[in-house]
Amino acid sequence: MxxxxxxxxxxxxxxxxxxxxxxxxxxxxxxxxxxxxxxxxxxxxxxxxxxxxxxxxxxxxxxxxxxxxxxxYIDLHYHATVHIISKLITDAPAGSRDAGPWVAQRYTRFHNVADDEDDYAAALLCGLEMALNGFTAVMDPGTAFEPDILAEAMEAVGMRATVADAYLMDFKGPQLSNIKRTPVSRKRAFGELGKQLWRNRDPHALVRGHVGIYGMGSQTVELTEAAKELADKNKVPFTMHQSMCIDDAEFDERRFGRSAFVHWQEKDLLGPNCVFVHMNVLRDDDIAPIVESGMTTVWVPGNSLFYGTRSEVPNRIPEIYRKGGNVAFGIDVCKTWTFGHNTLLAYYIGREEGQYLSAGDLLEIQTIKGARAMGLEKSIGxxxxxxxxxxxxxxxxxxxxxxxxxxxxxxxxxxxxxxxxxxxxxxxxxxxxxxxTLLDENVVYERAKRSAENLLRKADL
Ligand SMILES: [Zn+2]
The missing domain is CATH 2.30.40.10 (Urease, subunit C, domain 1)
Incomplete structure (x- = not known):
């Protein structure tokens, strides 16, 4: 006061x-x-x-x-350059046990025809949508083919963002490993790791850099170790996808011979700067390593509902929050939800799981917990x-x-x-x-419309 x-x-x-x-x-x-x-x-x-x-x-x-x-509001996981593509993926009933692979195939198809103008149009529309909905900071997980294009769009919007290099993968995982511009390659992954960290030299930079790999079965333990080490050395977040759907969670369980977080803990790869995303499919023995390490769980509540993972396993994220784990929100991509929906979707998942989260808890997850995940709790949130x-x-x-x-x-x-x-x-x-106040909104919409038409024509779906 x-x-x-x-x-x-x-x-x-x-x-x-x-x-x-x-x-x-x-x-x-x-x-x-x-x-x-x-x-x-x-x-x-x-x-x-x-x-x-x-x-x-x-x-x-x-x-x-x-x-x-x-x-x-702070969003810890948005694929800004995929914003328009995500709105072009046709909706479909959840027919099979796991819709993950089907959706990933559609993304790959669009990714392989998108050019820089498509990416810029998407990032600009995304930033505008976020700003008008009261979002002031976003972490892009490292899926912009040209991080400079994303940074330029976010600066035009006047938003805070943090970026990483695109789709760093050194292992053929179950999803998105056939993107032409970002081949699965040990040389590329190790070579580009941390290339965006130069942005942090300016303490006032709106767009910062962090260390990101794609994750979710697409990385060796060696690449994960290199990423964590680099993030520690530079005091920045280390982010990757983990255990989103049944297919990728089981993929990791098979190759590790145990549940993912037990494995990451044994390899000493968990810590307060880890920002792992999704975690819809967790086993009992995953919970303690997550909470005890002080890492951040980025919750995309729409995804566990969309993919129906809760018919197979309960969603443990409300429980992680209640046990003192750091939880932040991510929108991921706008499948059938958008900016501002997370608090409500999460509220109902919490209730259904018997792990009540109050409106104040949800606001905390949307603001200060997100700032903590971004490593910026001293300056924002x-x-x-x-x-x-x-x-x-x-x-x-x-x-x-x-x-x-x-x-x-x-x-x-x-x-x-x-x-x-x-x-x-x-x-x-x-x-x-x-x-x-800075952008002509109609110009942004016109640009998005042109890009959407081009993408649909080029993808020929
Ligand atoms: Zn994602």
């Missing part, structure tokens, strides 16, 4: 007033009559409206009208003095938010991201009154 003013008011760039502030600090402090002061890139005070109004002389004021104000100003201001002109009571539930489960009015990243306003 801000101290009461003494003497002359201080200058600040922006004062967000009349805000129902969900700080997402350690105590999940909520300030119903709150305000947030911003100068440059940083939050300089969070507190009661009357205190901050007395203390500051702002250059600009935004009146939130009593609406919720919270940290930007909550509204606290000294952190970067990555802020979402809702509008109260949204019936789903009313009555303003049990505010976390209204935000996380009922208005979802439909009431986002203003979004700030690093102190810069990128969305105001629901419109992007």
């Amino acid at each position: 801000a101290k009461a003013a003494k003497g002359k008011p201080e200058a600040c760039d922006l004062l967000v007033r009349n805000a129902h502030v969900l700080t997402m600090d350690k105590k999940r402090t909520i300030i119903p009559d709150g305000a947030v002061a911003v100068t440059g890139r940083n939050i300089v005070a969070v507190g009661r409206d009357q205190d901050l109004a007395r203390r500051f002389r702002p250059h600009r004021t935004i009146d939130a009208g009593g609406a919720p104000v919270h940290p930007g 909550s509204l606290e003095t000294g952190k970067r100003a990555d802020i979402v201001i809702r509008t109260n002109a949204a019936p789903q938010l009313h009555p303003i009571f049990e505010i976390e539930k209204r935000v996380a489960l009922q208005s979802l991201t439909g009431s986002v009015d203003t979004v700030m990243v690093d102190g810069r306003i990128i969305v105001r009154h629901g419109r992007h």
Whole structure:
């Protein structure tokens, strides 16, 4: 809380007033009559409206009208350059036991015809969609053929992102191993590992780099060890896919002779900077290594529902969260869900698994836990003095938010991201009154339409 003013008011760039502030600090402090002061890139005070109004002389004021104000949402797994492709994969009933291979084949087909313009159009549309839904940071898992193209799009949107090199695989796994631009190759995988880390030299870079390999049966233990070691040395996250569907989980179990996380623990490959994605298919003995290592489980709740893995094995991620494991959200790709749906999908999975997650838990997973997974918990993920100003201001002109009571539930489960009015990243306003301030939205849509037509023609599906 801000101290009461003494003497002359201080200058600040922006004062967000009349805000129902969900700080997402350690105590999940909520300030119903709150305000947030911003100068440059940083939050300089969070507190009661009357205190901050007395203390500051702002250059600009935004009146939130009593609406919720919270940290930007953080997504730990989005294949940004696949955004348009994911929307072109035809929906199909879940006929077989495992739809994973079928979907992967479709992706491979589109991947093999996509060019740089398709990737840029996809990343730009994705960034725009995320920003308008109150997302301020995203981790791309390392599937952009040209990370520079992805970085350029995210910078145009004004969003934070972290990137890695594309599809690093040195072992023929069960999925996506036939992509022409990224052949399965030991030489390529080891050669490109960590090539995006140069981005971290600038402490203010919006787009950073991490170490990523594709995973999910497509890597040797040796490549996994090299990736983890490099990530440790550079103090960055190490990410890969793991145990998404029955086919890849069983593939790993067969080759390791035990469940995946028991194997990774024995190889000393788990630690707080590990950000492993999916983990829908876990065995009993996987749980302790996951929780004890301090690693992050990136949860894509739509996938376990879409692929029907819960008819084979329970989803253990709500349990991992409740046992103290770090859990963050990822959208992965927009199959039949999109940005802002995760909190609701996860809520119902938690209930069905008998592992209740409150709206506050889900907001934590969507914000501060995501920041921790990105290695940025000191600078983003909550509204606290000294952190970067990555802020979402809702509008109260949204019936789903009313009555303003049990505010976390209204935000996380009922208005979802439909009431986002203003979004700030690093102190810069990128969305105001629901419109992007830097991009011409219609140009982005036109570009996406052209790319979709080209992709469908080229893929000839
Ligand atoms: Zn993925």
